[in-house]
Amino acid sequence: MIAPGIKRGTAELAVLSVLEDGPLHGYEMARRIEEQTHGSLRFTLASLYPLLYRLEKRGWVRGAWETSGTGRRRRCYRLTAEGKKRLAPIRREWAELFKALRRLTKVARA
Amino acid sequence: MRDWRALVEERLADLALEPEERTEVIAEVAAHLEDTCDEMLRQGMTEEEAVRRALSQAGNWKDLRRKILTEKRREQIMEKRIRQLWIPGFLTLILSMLFLTVLYRLGLRARLVWSGPNAILLYTPWLAGLPLIGALGAYVSARAGGSRGTVLLASVFPALALTFAFLFMFPFSLTIELIAGRPVDFSSVATVLLKDGIGWLLVPGAALLAGGLLAHVLVSTRASSRNTAIS
Numbered sequence: 428m429i430a431p432g433i434k435r436g437t438a439e440l441a442v443l444s445v446l447e448d449g450p451l452h453g454y455e456m457a458r459r460i461e462e463q464t465h466g467s468l469r470f471t472l473a474s475l476y477p478l479l480y481r482l483e484k485r486g487w488v489r490g491a492w493e494t495s496g497t498g499r500r501r502r503c504y505r506l507t508a509e510g511k512k513r514l515a516p517i518r519r520e521w522a523e524l525f526k527a528l529r530r531l532t533k534v535a536r537a
Numbered sequence: 538m539r540d541w542r543a544l545v546e547e548r549l550a551d552l553a554l555e556p557e558e559r560t561e562v563i564a565e566v567a568a569h570l571e572d573t574c575d576e577m578l579r580q581g582m583t584e585e586e587a588v589r590r591a592l593s594q595a596g597n598w599k600d601l602r603r604k605i606l607t608e609k610r611r612e613q614i615m616e617k618r619i620r621q622l623w624i625p626g627f628l629t630l631i632l633s634m635l636f637l638t639v640l641y642r643l644g645l646r647a648r649l650v651w652s653g654p655n656a657i658l659l660y661t662p663w664l665a666g667l668p669l670i671g672a673l674g675a676y677v678s679a680r681a682g683g684s685r686g687t688v689l690l691a692s693v694f695p696a697l698a699l700t701f702a703f704l705f706m707f708p709f710s711l712t713i714e715l716i717a718g719r720p721v722d723f724s725s726v727a728t729v730l731l732k733d734g735i736g737w738l739l740v741p742g743a744a745l746l747a748g749g750l751l752a753h754v755l756v757s758t759r760a761s762s763r764n765t766a767i768s
Contacts, residue, residue, distance in 0.1 A: 471594065471595060471596030472566055473595075477605055480605065499568070501568050
């Protein structure tokens with residue numbers, strides 16, 4: 428399992444990345460992140476929704492209420508043009524960080 | 538069928554947001570828990586176990602409430618602080634300094650109170666006008682919805698600003714004297730500091746506070762009598 432301190436920094440990237448594939452509501456987002464990271468990244472309500480509200484305020488995602496096929500109302504989030512623009516440098520920063528850490532700690536061989 | 542909305546409402550009872558925004562947050566969190574519970578039921582859990590697991594996966598409710606409030610009200614808090622403290626505070630500071638300059642230009646000088654070595658220089662015409670300026674600052678802050686503490690802080694803002702200036706100025710000038718190699722008499726510095734502190738900070742601060750308190754009492758009395766009339 429990844430320590431909470433490390434997870435906190437990756438949360439923004441995780442959310443923006445899953446939204447790149449299309450709009451999702453909070454629960455779907457959390458489930459998809461958990462599935463795609465094989466359970467290494469798990470969101471609680473307290474870690475997901477405040478982050479979504481922050482990203483929404485920045486204008487990187489936009490939330491809107493939608494009614495699903497089963498008649499349930501869910502607030503779906505989509506990546507905005509600004510969010511798409513921001514995702515690329517964040518990815519680059521993380522890639523650089525991982526590269527540096529690999530060189531420094533030989534994490535890849537651990 | 539479980540009422541998730543009521544359950545979330547109960548747990549986020551202290552979520553101090555605008556009613557519409559609060560309803561949206563509660564509906565969104567309730568929908569998340571409902572989906573989590575449904576997933577557990579699909580996996581074959583009993584309803585009781587699914588509800589328990591969904592709630593435990595929610596994490597700390599107090600933490601959730603605090604974080605949501607911080608995110609949703611970050612700008613509001615800043616905006617409020619500017620309207621309730623910084624604008625009235627700087628208004629009292631500018632007015633009190635302008636007033637002092639005008640009095641000086643008119644030739645009204647500070648007067649010594651008491652004679653002998655313990656004499657303190659007081660700018661009495663300035664001090665006489667300060668309660669009015671303090672009251673004005675307090676009124677502007679109260680009109681913007683400031684709490685009692687903020688209202689009084691806004692009224693004494695010039696005295697606080699001068700205190701910071703004094704605290705910065707004295708060690709600075711002392712350092713310059715020491716660097717220049719001039720002897721410093723620390724006992725006379727302490728006496729000057731005390732006298733100037735009383736004459737330029739303490740007494741003006743008290744005058745501003747007196748005006749601020751009076752304005753606060755008047756504004757709260759007016760507000761409470763208006764509320765009584767409405768109810």
